[in-house]
Amino acid sequence: MAQVTPRVAVIGAGIAGLSAAAKLSERCVVELFDMGGRGVGGRASSSRPAGETTPPLTFDHGCQLLTATDASFRARCATLERAGAIARWDARFGVLRARDGAFIAKADLPTKTSSDDRPPDFFGVLSSEDVFVGTPTMVGASDGLLSACSIARTTQRQRVCVTSLTRSAKTRSWRVMGVDVGRKRVDAKEAAAKMGERDLGSFDAVVVTDVMCATSGTPGSCALTFEGEDGDGDGSDSDGSDSVAAACWREMSALPPQSLFSLMIAFPTPLTGPPFDAAVVEDSDVVQFLSRDSSKPGRGRDDGVECWTAVSTEAFAREMVARAPLSVDGKYNPQTAEYLAQITPTMRDEVLRLLRGSCGGGTHGIGAGSVPAPVHVASQRWGNAFPSTPIASGGGGSGPGFAHDATRAFAACGDFVGGAGVERAWLSGTRAGEAVSEALLARGGRRASL
Ligand SMILES: Cc1cc2nc3c(=O)[nH]c(=O)nc-3n(C[C@H](O)[C@H](O)[C@H](O)COP(=O)(O)OP(=O)(O)OC[C@H]3O[C@@H](n4cnc5c(N)ncnc54)[C@H](O)[C@@H]3O)c2cc1C
Structure with a gap:
């Protein structure tokens, strides 16, 4: 059967999303979604308040500095x-x-x-x-990481909030839905109800990089559903035990914001x-x-x-x-x-x-x-500045600082699982990107008929 390059959706273009995308784009086609209105970087970005000053004032209002040990x-x-x-x-x-x-x-x-x-x-x-x-400004570091992504295989979609991720066991693919958002952060569910979700495409794997996705009452809330599995659509395995993806999502949703x-x-x-x-x-x-x-x-x-x-x-x-x-x-x-x-x-x-x-x-x-x-x-x-205690990342194809359900082609990375700071978010994203592309290629890429 003919094979084509696997397609992966990365949700979030902060440090973890950028590093996951860079690693994935070596061998996969990547779409990088972020709801932010100021460009890539997430918390590693900078602010340019509106005002009369020329040139405009700029502040690194999130991440202040980077250090490297690894x-x-x-x-x-x-x-x-x-x-x-x-x-x-x-x-x-x-x-x-x-x-x-x-x-x-x-x-x-x-x-x-x-x-x-x-x-x-x-x-x-x-x-x-x-x-x-x-x-x-700090955005320079994030832009630098973005330029490590293969231009030919990466599409960046800014101001798009992903609102639902649905995995079909039958087609072994993910349907990603979302809404276009403006500069201001709004409640994700409300935006979806008001504007209607649009289809962002079908993907072989998804990589989630923000704990907000699993948390209701945030601008990034997103629904995760598993169709055609033996369980009740929540991603539990046939014996009723949590799959790695479901366990990870549950832990994410329970992580208290710091x-x-x-x-x-x-x-x-x-x-x-x-x-x-x-x-x-x-x-x-x-x-x-x-x-x-x-x-x-x-x-x-x-x-x-x-x-x-x-x-x-x-x-x-x-x-x-x-x-x-x-x-x-x-x-x-x-x-x-x-x-x-x-x-x-x-x-x-x-x-x-x-x-x-x-x-x-x-x-x-x-x-x-x-x-x-x-x-x-x-x-x-x-709202979620630093994770108090990162979630556990064990099981499936998980590794240090990231969670990976190789069966369902789902990964979670970012500081909420890898630990606070740019270095750890970068390591988490890079390792998750590598694990996901390895697993996709090991299963033979994407079938052209999907
Ligand atoms: C005030 C402050 C100071 C800090 N200082 C330092 C420092 O000096 N040094 C240091 O190393 N670290 C610092 N940090 C921590 C560091 O910034 C973070 O650990 C790191 O940037 C986290 O990167 P990330 O990719 O995991 O998450 P994020 O940067 O939060 O990226 C997640 C991205 O996902 C997007 N997103 C979420 N949900 C959705 C959705 N549904 N659809 C589309 N997009 C979505 C968000 O818009 C965001 O851009 C600081 C943090 C703060 C808040």
């Missing part, structure tokens, strides 16, 4: 660096003590051997020799007082990481406006989300201007307090130094 990811970073997609961020890193404004430079921190005294790190910024950022907020704040002139460019913040109830975005390579502006970003603590986000939940009555609760007005002032005040306090090298006491009034302040909610 040899294959280090090699990928070297390629991205050569291509100009990322660059080394050689800056003044360290710990900022919120209680007295003291800044302890990275070089002066206790060594790894006395790790008990070592403050918490933020994605390796205090422990890695090489710290990278995307250029000209939310965070980020603050984007710009000052009219560069701040000369704070003796650092990025700091892990100790003892603040509100801010865990504070970074001078404009100190990243290539970010300086002729008008002198200086951009900073701050990442909230988990405790602060938990408290805010308890008051202003992610979903109400099972429906997505969008982050409107009114919603964010409950967050921005507290984060802004804490950032100003931290910056002022750091100006005198800790000797003035917190709140003492001078920092001009900001010219721009905004906040952003990340």
